[in-house]
Each structure stands twice: as C-alpha cells, then as structure tokens.
Amino acid sequence: MNEKSGFGRFGLQEPILQALDALGYHTPTEVQEQVLPLVLQGQDVIVQSQTGSGKTAAFGIPLCDRIVVEETRPQVLVLTPTRELAVQVAEEVAHIGRQKKVRTLAVYGKQPIHIQLRQLKQRVHVVVGTPGRLGDLVQRKNLDLSGIRFLVIDEADELLNRGFLEEVEAILGRIPQERCTLLFSATIPDRIREVCDRHMRTPAKVAIRSTEPTPEQIRQYWIEAADDWKFQKFLEVLEKHAPANCMVFCNTRERATQLADRLHKQGLESCLLHGGMPQKERLRSISSFKREESPLLVATDLAARGIHIDRLDLVVNYNVPTELENYVHRIGRTGRAGESGLAVSLVSVHEKAKWLEIQEYLGFTVPLEESGGPARPPKAGRALEKLKHKSPHKAPSKAAEKHRSVHKGISRIRINAGKNKKMRAGDILGALGSIPGIQAGDIGIIDIQDTCTYVEIFNDRGAQVAEGLAKTTVKGRTVKSTLLKN
Known part of the structure; x- marks a missing residue:
C-alpha cells in the first residue's frame, strides 16, 4: 500500500498511510510534495498557495506523523480566520490521524465554552481555532500551550484582514520558542513578512503557482x-x-x-x-x-x-x-x-x-x-x-462516499458511566483488553464525559466489544453499553 499510495516514500508511519488510503489520497499535490519533507525535518516554512491546493493535508499529514500520542498536553496549534475553516481543518486532520488515535479539537466563538473546556480536560493533540476564542482560553488558563511543538497560521492574509494581528501576536508570545512554525497565505504582504521576521527561524519559502481561475479552468x-x-x-x-x-x-x-x-x-x-x-x-x-x-x-x-x-x-x-x-x-x-x-x-x-x-x-x-x-x-x-x-435511487455523493470510506470498519460504543463514576481511560482500556480477541490496535479514541463514555472501535470489532462488555465489569461494576452507528 505504501508505494501504491504515493506517500510511502516520505517515510510516514503505517497508521497515517492507512488513513490516506481510506481518504483516497493516492498522489501528493504540488504543495504536499514540497511541504511534507520540510515539516518532517522540523523546518519553519512560509507557503504561498491558493485555497484548493491541498494545503490542509500538506501540514496535517506530517504533523499527525510527528505527534506523540502518549503526550497529554496539546502539541499542535492551528490558527484560522473563521469558525467554519476551523471546523473543516480539525475534521480533516482528525481523519488523517484517526488510525494513529490523534485527537483534534476545534475551538471558536459562539459555541458553548463549557463543551470546549470539558474536551480540553482530556488528552487533545491538535487544537484548531480562531484567535479570539483561543486567546480567551489561554487567559483563563484552560488551554496549556507549554507543550506546543508545531504552530500553523492558516490563511494568514485573511487573519490580518479581519483584524486579528494583535490576538495572533499575543498567542505567539505564549508558545515555546523551540517549535516548528508553518505559515500559509494566498498573498504575502509586508505585514505578514514582518510577522514572519519576528516569529520564524530562517524559514524555507514555498510558492505554489497560482491556481486562480482562468478561462481554461x-x-x-x-x-x-x-x-x-x-x-x-x-x-x-x-x-x-x-x-x-x-x-x-x-x-x-x-x-x-x-x-x-x-x-x-x-x-x-x-x-x-x-x-x-x-x-x-x-x-x-x-x-x-x-x-x-x-x-x-x-x-x-x-x-x-x-x-x-x-x-x-x-x-x-x-x-x-x-x-x-x-x-x-x-x-x-x-x-x-x-x-x-x-x-x-x-x-x-x-x-x-x-x-x-x-x-x-x-x-x-x-x-x-x-x-x-x-x-x-x-x-x-x-x-x-x-x-x-430527492431520488431514493440517487447515487451517493463523493462526500458521502468519502465519509463511508473514512469510517469503514469503525464504530462507537457508548458506556453509561463517565466522570460521575470516576471513570478513567485506563479503566476502559483494561476492561476492553480483557475481552477475548480484542487488541490494543482495535481501540481508538476514548471520550469520557460527565455521565457517559464514548469509545471508537476499529477493525469491525464493534459488535464483539459490545457483546464482551455485557459479560465483564469496569472498575468492578457492571456497565451498560450501546453500539452506535456512524
């Protein structure tokens, strides 16, 4: 699969290659071809590229590859100009890192902050968000930036056009200086060059030929x-x-x-x-x-x-x-x-x-x-x-096919016990590991909420896990579990 995918020559981990194959990413785009090796080497990079060039995967792939899943603090911070883009970037990075169990979180205004606070109390590897809400979480000391190893500034020109320069600078000042910084922008005006000069270390420069529409395109x-x-x-x-x-x-x-x-x-x-x-x-x-x-x-x-x-x-x-x-x-x-x-x-x-x-x-x-x-x-x-x-016989859309492919073999289990029962990830792992035939590689992200816990199960093992949980205990007590559809 490695050679077939076209991404194998980058030396990526097998779980990342499996996810790319499921996503249908077989041949690197021009921006991915140039950016991936630089990020894998830990090089700061300035990328001038239009939207639609595959830039999210250009940073998402190598960053997911370099994340240490055992680390409890966030390791990657992505700044975006809009809430919609934050959600989409977080979703794509989650797909890329799913088989490796990389956990992503989108944070933005107008979403109840208590939801984001609950998720931040658990292990989160990648935080994607708008400067306003990110700055608020940092000031409240709810977001720990001390473990950030990679910073991505996405659509930098739009961030500045929306007046976020002061918020961006404040966030940059709280991130460890020993980090890899990646900046993506459709244009590189003087204001962005000044930001790069202040916060980046001898960055490599990648300019992708314009993909602006032409009469031919x-x-x-x-x-x-x-x-x-x-x-x-x-x-x-x-x-x-x-x-x-x-x-x-x-x-x-x-x-x-x-x-x-x-x-x-x-x-x-x-x-x-x-x-x-x-x-x-x-x-x-x-x-x-x-x-x-x-x-x-x-x-x-x-x-x-x-x-x-x-x-x-x-x-x-x-x-x-x-x-x-x-x-x-x-x-x-x-x-x-x-x-x-x-x-x-x-x-x-x-x-x-x-x-x-x-x-x-x-x-x-x-x-x-x-x-x-x-x-x-x-x-x-x-x-x-x-x-x-809507035709009942309408062929599935490309997006629906992609969704089905990404979630193939993956199901979710809901367990009716959470923080209210002092449930911990280790308790869940121990119970699932005791089920005959279930290996560590079959268990995905564990999301412990106040009254329940959600667990991703890989490799079409969902029904087997649900059946096994009915016969075992978690922390010495019987729990009720439900197999959910994706």
Whole structure:
C-alpha cells in the first residue's frame, strides 16, 4: 500500500498511510510534495498557495506523523480566520490521524465554552481555532500551550484582514520558542513578512503557482438581468446546466434569506449560510451541502474562503460582488483539483460599472450570453424536478462516499458511566483488553464525559466489544453499553 499510495516514500508511519488510503489520497499535490519533507525535518516554512491546493493535508499529514500520542498536553496549534475553516481543518486532520488515535479539537466563538473546556480536560493533540476564542482560553488558563511543538497560521492574509494581528501576536508570545512554525497565505504582504521576521527561524519559502481561475479552468459567462427578473434567470440557468450542486452568492444576509425563501416556495431544496445565523445552523448547512443532501447553497461572502467542496458543478453570482477579490474567491469554489467548473453572473444595469471593474481586475473579458428578451418562467423541466425531489435511487455523493470510506470498519460504543463514576481511560482500556480477541490496535479514541463514555472501535470489532462488555465489569461494576452507528 505504501508505494501504491504515493506517500510511502516520505517515510510516514503505517497508521497515517492507512488513513490516506481510506481518504483516497493516492498522489501528493504540488504543495504536499514540497511541504511534507520540510515539516518532517522540523523546518519553519512560509507557503504561498491558493485555497484548493491541498494545503490542509500538506501540514496535517506530517504533523499527525510527528505527534506523540502518549503526550497529554496539546502539541499542535492551528490558527484560522473563521469558525467554519476551523471546523473543516480539525475534521480533516482528525481523519488523517484517526488510525494513529490523534485527537483534534476545534475551538471558536459562539459555541458553548463549557463543551470546549470539558474536551480540553482530556488528552487533545491538535487544537484548531480562531484567535479570539483561543486567546480567551489561554487567559483563563484552560488551554496549556507549554507543550506546543508545531504552530500553523492558516490563511494568514485573511487573519490580518479581519483584524486579528494583535490576538495572533499575543498567542505567539505564549508558545515555546523551540517549535516548528508553518505559515500559509494566498498573498504575502509586508505585514505578514514582518510577522514572519519576528516569529520564524530562517524559514524555507514555498510558492505554489497560482491556481486562480482562468478561462481554461472555469468556463465563465454573464447574463444581463434586471433585479426583478434575476430569480427567473437563475431558474433558467439551473434548468440549462442541470448541476448536481450549486453555490449561489448574494451580497447581503437579507438578499440571501429572500432568495432561499423564494427557492423554498418553488419546492427547490436549498440551505442558507450567512454570518447572522447561529453557529450550529451554519455548520448544519455546510454539512448538508457537502454531503449533497441539499443541492443548493445560498451564501454571502462569508463562505467564499471558508468552505472547501471536493467537487462543485456550478457557481452563480446572484449579485455582483462589491469587492474585486471576492469574485475570484467565489468562482474558485468550482474547478478545483483539476475538475472543470462553471460560473455564471447575473448582472443588472446598476451593477455594470462594478462588473467592468471586475473584468479589468481579471485581465480578460467574460463573455455575455445573449438574452432573447425578457426572461420567462421556465417549464418544470427535468433538471428543476431533480432539484425539487430527492431520488431514493440517487447515487451517493463523493462526500458521502468519502465519509463511508473514512469510517469503514469503525464504530462507537457508548458506556453509561463517565466522570460521575470516576471513570478513567485506563479503566476502559483494561476492561476492553480483557475481552477475548480484542487488541490494543482495535481501540481508538476514548471520550469520557460527565455521565457517559464514548469509545471508537476499529477493525469491525464493534459488535464483539459490545457483546464482551455485557459479560465483564469496569472498575468492578457492571456497565451498560450501546453500539452506535456512524
């Protein structure tokens, strides 16, 4: 498997290679090819790379490989500009380190802090979070940074654009100087160079060729559409191109909400994403869209740099973005990882001036699709009908297949005893190890909560463990366990 995966020549541990194979990571991307060896050597690195280049795995793979799972203090700290990105990075790193039993935690604002505090009291190897909540946890002395060996600053330019420089500097000042620091950014302005000069030791520099969309990568065109006719034009675009999934961008929360409501009234399945929504609802929308449970995502620019979709058929600019760079970030959600993409912009008369600015910024003219006069409500064609009704025979999405592959052979056991019964990880390990046929390699991450404990079981041994627990005791007492589905 090592040679087949394409990652074996890096000398990675077998559990990491097994996880990469399950994730479908067979050939390193350009950024992974260059960054992995440097991180494995403990070298500080500055990486200039666009989103969609595989940079999360570029640092996630070597860091998971170098983590010492027996260490109780966090060893890796990852700073991200948004909550959504923190969750996605933590999830991907968890997948990479799962077979090695690497435990990750995403911390961010608007999530109940008591949940994060409970998890931090247990063994956590990788902490991913936004500067505000991380700084708060450090000040409260709930997050111990004394064991950090690796620091990752992800999307550094966006961190600075969001005004996080002071918080980032404060966190950097509390981390051991003897560490490996990795900085990833789409651009490297002077402010980022200054941060690097202050906090990095003779860093290696890696510049990945731009993956910004071109006419060859992403087919683009625009439609002239008055505001009153945009909705009908949008339906025509969906009918014409029949996308399996589509991300639609609006400029404000109000417009995004109005569009989602109109789609709902048409019977079209969609989910909504904007900064005014509760965090739980935002994460639910992202998850639903990534798994293709909902084929349409209506979003503000909050999502332009915060969501990574493996494959996206269509991006629609329902409103022309007010910031030039946001056009590139929006349409860059499609046409990723070598896939073809399509981006359509609906442009009203009062948006034409900004649209001309965007084309000057791009350096080429986006073609106009000639309109045959006023838009007409499309007939209920096949494409729209598919978006209205989920087919019970629909093939599983790429994201769903990936989820199934990553969790293949892994199940969870819920034990009805936790901290209230003074349960410890050693108690659980001892009980599970006494079950005939169960080895240490069959037992994954143990999560001890106040009233219960969750245990990951590998190698399709879940039913065997559940049956064995019914016949044994933990700390001398009988416990009730339940086998859960992933």
